[in-house]
Amino acid sequence: MKLFRKSGIIAFISFAVLSSVFGFFFLDPLAKAAAMNFGERIFKAKVEIDKFDIQALKGKVILEGIAVADRNNPMINLFEAKNADFDLMTSQLPGGNIIIDAVSVEGMTTGGARKTSGQLSEARLKAIEKKDAKLAAKAEFAHGLGVKAFERAKEQAGVKLPVAGLEDIGEKFKSAENLNIAAKESLESYKLIGETGGKITQKKDELLNSIKAVEIDKKAAEMKKAAESLKGIKVASVEDIPAAKAKLDELNRVYAELQQAKKQLEGVKLQAESFYAFSASSLNEINAAKERDINNAMAMMNINMLNPSEIEKAIIGPVWYSRIRNVLDTARLANRYIPAKKKKKYAQIKRMHGTDIIFSGRQYPNFWIKKIVLNGGSSDNGGLGISGMIKDLTGEQDITGLPISIKLNGVRGNQRVTVDGVIDHRDAVKDTITAVLSGIPAKYTAGLGNVSMASDEMRSKVELVNTDDFISIKGGAEIGRPVFSAGNTSDLTYQALSSIDGIAVDFTLKNGADGANIEINSDIKDRLSKAAAKLYGKKAEELKARLGARVEETVKSEKDKLLKQAQGNKDELAKVTGSYASSLKGTEAEIEKVKAEINNKISALQKKGTENLLKGIFK
Amino acid sequence: MLGELTKLLSIVNSNKEPGEIALGVIFGMFAGFLLLAPFNAVIIFVFVLLLNVNTAAFFLFMGIFKLITFIIDPLGDIIGRAVLTAPFLEPLFSAMSNLPFIPFTGFNNTVIMGDFIIGLFLTAPVWIACMKLIKYYRDNMRENVKKFGIIKALKAGNFFEGGMEE
Incomplete structure (x- = not known):
């Protein structure tokens, strides 16, 4: 039998040659x-x-x-x-x-x-x-943070700056003797007071129900009763000691129950404190709503005062988002393609x-x-x-x-970039990337409605930490010497912005098991407020104060009622928790008293027994 | 089924060397067992192409052994796992996973390794059985089988006497 096939060898060589030709060309x-x-x-x-x-x-x-x-x-x-x-x-x-x-x-x-x-x-x-x-x-913190950051940036970038002429404002101030605010029912602060009142009552009821469900009072009474029933127990002879010790064990069990009830009371107190905090934050929200009512009133009077918060949002949205996007994308890619x-x-x-x-x-x-x-x-x-x-x-x-280690740098004129990073997925995810950029992009521009901004001095630093448990991006961006331009140069927003010589934005974005948190801060709000004050002068502040007083006057009775209600609820809760605390204290004292009584009786009997024994021996 | 039987008889009745047919059966067995990794199929086909292997026997038994894998795969999985996770063999497999081409064979898959080992164990018995059966058939049964009516009918269809063979 021939081992090799001639035709097969020819076919194989032909295939190899054809493959090489194909490879060479394709x-x-x-x-x-x-x-x-x-x-x-x-x-x-x-x-x-x-x-x-x-x-x-x-x-x-x-x-x-x-x-x-x-x-x-x-x-x-x-x-x-x-x-x-x-x-x-x-x-x-x-x-x-x-x-x-x-x-x-x-x-x-x-x-x-x-x-x-x-x-x-x-x-x-x-x-x-x-x-x-x-x-x-798959649940991935970097992806979640990316989605949340995009939503926030989109919302901020969607804000368009208001347009109002400076000369109009001056006229409005002169004629603004008759102040008009919205009808009481349309005031945001009024509506919020109503809603808050309902919420506070609901929260208080929920809290009281949960306190009642714990039944601390009932438990305290039962424990006290149990302790009292063990009072006056007879320990006259050695034979009585085992029964007394059993009673003592029972008392200890009741005492442990009491400690448990005390812990429950602490929980109740914490809940009460969160209720007080909720009441306090509700009041802050009402004050913010009042601020909005004042702004609305000014808008009704066709006085588009500068709203620094809105302008801040419109300007900083694209700034911070453009800084974090690439570093966040890097973390997402690393998570996706480098399994730990x-x-x-x-x-x-x-x-x-x-x-x-x-x-x-x-x-x-x-x-x-x-x-x-x-x-x-x-x-x-x-x-x-x-x-x-x-x-x-x-x-x-x-x-x-x-x-993976990354070390990159680049310099050209006033443009500089430095990137340092480690992508470590060996045992667990431990990524750190720091990017410092200046003059990138060479010209930063942003359209903000009527006003547009340009700067060739953009500096930023972004630090990313990505782990299995969380992802965080911290950093800041500075826009130096921004140049604002507007179709209408008498536009109030433009006027206010033109006086600003720099913008600094700080951002902290984090996503982890305890949820996502995005904090963006900038100094532009303060700068704008100062610029607005300069533009409007004292008159605007007076107008705002008068409108504030009108709003306050309108909602005063409801607000007072709410404050009274909140105080009443607080007192009611304090009374309940106080009464529980005192009944538990009383029961604890009672148990300790009975325990001491039994222990003393047992000790006295043991002492007497020992003395008798010694006497017997000496006799 | 009849077609498969015809093929089998056609191969055995042909004047091919028993060794060629036995080689075809053995390569068919390995192809059937190891087709999970396409690279194994390529290696086996190259051998079949270069060596004097009976291709009809190869393809027929590749199909037959492929069907058998449904039964032997669970056993192959157990054997393969035992071999691949044996501590004293770990250095060998680690070294193999760094060798050229070897990782493509999928040797680290429990079923492929197990089926390959089963195939190795079956090689000698299959070879001997094939050689003996073909010899026995040709010496004692071929003439009698040719007399069957069905075989005569098939003969007319040129499936017989190695009609399938080139």
Whole structure:
């Protein structure tokens, strides 16, 4: 029997030759398409690669003309590079591992202008989002914070600045002798007082019911009764001691119950305190509603006073959101593609057929770029050159045992960027990224309705901490020397804003097991208030005070009633908790008295017994 | 069913070497057992292409053993798990997972490893059984079988006497 088949050998050689020819002509375009497709999925924006050259024998891949658009600003490149050389570890390719020893990127820039839009088509975006939705479906704090931050920023950016001429205001002040406020029933403060009254009563009733459900009074009475029944117990002889001790045990059990009841009372007191806090915060809300009533009254009189809170919202919304977006996206990508795994002897992946055993002795992950060296280039499209190093880029840190480290910096004129970060998902998620940017974007602009703002002095610092338990982003942004412009320069908002020489915004965003919290503060509110005071002078303050008095006068009786009701409820609750506390105290004293009585009787009997025994011995 | 029987008889009745047919049965068995990882199929097909293996026997028994996997997979899972999680073999498998091409075979899957071991154990018995059965059939039964009416009918359809073979 001949072992080999001649026709088979010919077919095999033909297949190998045809494959090589196919690879020679089609491998590069296919790899290029795959890389662009993957990049677009990651960045959700157009990814362009001019040339993709695989030099299999040398173990090199050379990319030229790389450009990745910024999905948030499609006419700008998130980054671009003239060329990137990949040195592959060829020994690992047949094992299906893409291990890249080093990537050298030349001419790396960020923020360069694009000739065409980098926005993906609606259909393509939908397809990507559909795939991503499966990954984002799991409860993930970074994703949740992203959604919440977007909602908040959208709400703030939606605020348009009011338009009012300065000269109109002056006239209005003169003619504003007859002050008109809205009808009593339409006043926000009046409505809120009514609602609050109902809520306070409801809360008080709920609290009283829950206090009654605990039945502290009843328990205290029962315990007292039990203690009294043990009073005067006879301990005349040694034979009585076991019965007395049993009674003592019973008393101790009652005493433990009493301590439990005391703890319950503490809980009740805490609930009462939260009720008092609720009452106090309700009063604050009523005062805020009064403020709104005053503003509404001024609007009714066609006096569009500056509302610093609204203006603050309109201006700072886009500022803080634009600062946190990229760093938040990085955390989301890290969470999505780098699972945190503890190093085990081996891991198991359940399949339809059997289980895959993953051996921890694996030296190489499926994909690993050991080192990316970036050399920033000069760009004629306004981009900022970025230099630095990214190390150990992989999705399987449990195998490499190394976190991803990022150190990037770039300088061009007044533009500076520094990014320092560690993405550590080895055992648990421990990511920290700090980005300090100044002059980025080169010109910050924001349209705010009638008024628009521009500044070439944007500075910001963003610190991200991402863990298994929470994600937090802290930072601040400063806009130096903002230049405001308006169609109508007598616009009051424009006038007020023009006097502002800088804006500082602080932001803290956190999402964790205890919920999301977004705090945005800025100094613009104070600055605007001062600017408004300057513009309006004393007259405006007087007008506001008079309107305030009118509103107060209108809602006074209801407000007083509410305050009285709140005080009454507070007293009622204090009375109930006080009575419970005193009855428990009385019972405790009674139990302790009985316990002491029994103990004394037992001790006296034991003492007497010992004396008799000694006497007997001496006799 | 009749078609499969015809194929089997056609292969055995052909004048092919018993070794070629036995090799076809053995490669068919491994293909049926290891098809879970496509790379294994590629390796086996390359062997079948290069070696003098009876392809009809290979494809027929690949189908038959694929059906058998539904029965032996649970046993393969147990054997594979025991082997793959044996502490003294861990260094070997860790080293194998770093070797070129080997990870593509899916050797770390409990069912594939278990079925492969079962296949190894069955290789010798299957080879011997095939050789003996073919020899016995050709020496003692072929002429009698040819006399059956159904076989005569099939003969007319050119399925017999190696009609399937190239």
